[in-house]
Amino acid sequence: MQVRKGRETPAEHSFTGAARRSQIIAATIETIAELGYGQTSFARIAERAGLSSTRLISYHFAGKDELMSAAVAEFYDHIGRFMAGRMADVTCARDALRTYITALVAYVADNRARMRAMMEIFLNFRDEDGASRSYDGGDENEVLGHLVRILRDGQRGGEFRDFDTFVMAATVQRALDGLPFLLEARPDLDLAACAEELVTLFDLATRSGP
Amino acid sequence: MQVRKGRETPAEHSFTGAARRSQIIAATIETIAELGYGQTSFARIAERAGLSSTRLISYHFAGKDELMSAAVAEFYDHIGRFMAGRMADVTCARDALRTYITALVAYVADNRARMRAMMEIFLNFRDEDGASRSYDGGDENEVLGHLVRILRDGQRGGEFRDFDTFVMAATVQRALDGLPFLLEARPDLDLAACAEELVTLFDLATRSGP
Amino acid sequence: MQVRKGRETPAEHSFTGAARRSQIIAATIETIAELGYGQTSFARIAERAGLSSTRLISYHFAGKDELMSAAVAEFYDHIGRFMAGRMADVTCARDALRTYITALVAYVADNRARMRAMMEIFLNFRDEDGASRSYDGGDENEVLGHLVRILRDGQRGGEFRDFDTFVMAATVQRALDGLPFLLEARPDLDLAACAEELVTLFDLATRSGP
Amino acid sequence: MQVRKGRETPAEHSFTGAARRSQIIAATIETIAELGYGQTSFARIAERAGLSSTRLISYHFAGKDELMSAAVAEFYDHIGRFMAGRMADVTCARDALRTYITALVAYVADNRARMRAMMEIFLNFRDEDGASRSYDGGDENEVLGHLVRILRDGQRGGEFRDFDTFVMAATVQRALDGLPFLLEARPDLDLAACAEELVTLFDLATRSGP
DNA sequence: CATGAATGAGCGTTCATTCAT
């Protein structure tokens, strides 16, 4: 997907190299989460990571773009593993939707900084043409695709009423994505209760029967 | 709310001064909408506004912060007038919620660039302490307050079931805020149909009866 | 010819602006002449010009490219005026060639640093595509064009024998361009004598008669 | 001539070491020829040579200076062998001059990249004191020495008229050195015809008789 | 009300080189 140009980046095969990359990515996420994307510079990242100079970042990543891409990729991997584990044994579409919501709320609760950072990256990181790099794939979108599939299955099986799956999926996802903001406004928010509210909300909004 | 420090800004009472401010704010919104907050600089704004130097911006606004605050204030004023007109003669809470959703969808449809720009500002604009300046007011939050009041009224009047009004309001608001992103992913999205989907969705999610 | 993009450079109409530009160009030429193109940086130029920071250079020139282009343009203007004055009242092609050589040698003698700097710029300054920006225009080349015309006129009038005017012009020009190198190797070189040697050399090489 | 400082360079006696050095030198010449001296870095050379890191260059050469010196030395060796073969059986000074010119033109035609690279190195490569490392030896100059000797011999033997041998040699050499530039301006230039032009030009310019 | 000139700090990136195996 991402093509590197000059081949200046060292091989990431080695153990210590991968460790450094992880360390830098972690520092990047922390910095973005705390200061925001706009205030995040190589200097600030290096400082947080305890690196002697920003040169080490340039050494391990071809540029700012690759660093951000790597951070996003790491996030997808992390959340993907988590969600796959939670979604493994769902029995029906209603259960799948309930589980999706509760699992994601749990993930958000445990990864607030990570979520904040990803939000920042998604909203600020643009490619050379100026196009945003997220939410731009339609139904088969990397993020919404899973939800859309759950909703479609539920409609086919008669569990869910007839609605636009894309709009519904986007509404569910944004309610979940928005939790970090809610937590900022109300740090004492009971996330378990919150998850129940959302489960009920979308169960009522989707189910077919009375 | 916003405190100016150095008091260098000229009086905005004069006609030409106000006109200049409006022109600069408009150019700011356009620039942010097109390039994103991160790529928006005084130089880029001045270029778009056809100003000879960035000095004119510094002259009319105490700094970047005041410029952004002014843009947000202008937006609140604009959308406030629009929504007030639409919400003027609602008859009940269900109607109020339906009207809120359809009106906001209509506003988004007609002000896509403005919405995009505000989204960018809300998510990137931080005060000196690093705290985000939006969504940070709790129930009486400037944005969610109106929705929360509608939902509470509906609960009191028995039209709506029992739910956490803050979570519900945030979910509604985020679904609406997210429309610009949906439009980016699917530029041909039918916004009228979309509004109907959301009205139905939240009607089912909120109403008390069977 | 050169198109500027972002319009960040200030108007060069004003007096003080033009003076600053000249000062910076002069410092640029001196720096290149002394240290070579490769060792010439904004920092080094600013230091020599006594500027408080390199920012002033970026302020007056859109970038390194425009600075170099401006230096070259100033050079063409300077040498153009000089040569035009010397070539004003030549009587025939042989005289024109002799005058061209002696005048250029005189110019070189009086503008050694300037010549050295231009040599460096011509040989190092490349546009974005990597193409050299000098000596690349064929007969109508800005530099060789004048010489080619002299030679052609002489051939038409029977003063010069038949030869390839482009090759001859290039040989003359390079002999002249090379003088700064000769002067480096032999700082005590008698330039007047040298001019006579070259006049004789190319007179013998070009003339038609016995 | 070239002194190494730190003595970190490995023995070049070994076979693989010498091969590596040759490979690196070749990549260096290609890179300079294509991108120019200013854009040539260890990274770019390593990339072209297919090396995993720039470290290999630092390992085989004490530094950038030694790498360039080695490239120049290789060039002198290469062109020296070629010219020696061509100049072996010249019969007189006029013949020597003609042969020198035609042979050098032939060499240039067959080694355009190499010539371009050497030009770049000569004009950009400076020692620590900032002094250029080429054309700086007077009569016994490595490059011009041979030509000066031919011209002196011709004068002593009465074949050539009286002229400054240094100026004449420099003029001849620069006409030949300039061919790569001419070829850039006119890629379809007929080099054989060009050689004849130059032979005639300098024969007329040097010969004693009528 | 307007503006040309100037500024120090910071940006991401590239440089040749050294360290430690």
Place this chain on the structure above:
DNA sequence: TATGAATGAACGCTCATTCAT
């Protein structure tokens, strides 16, 4: 013989802002 890792310095450039009319 070779290599991955690391480094401080410098690069051109852009930032929001201030000075002085």
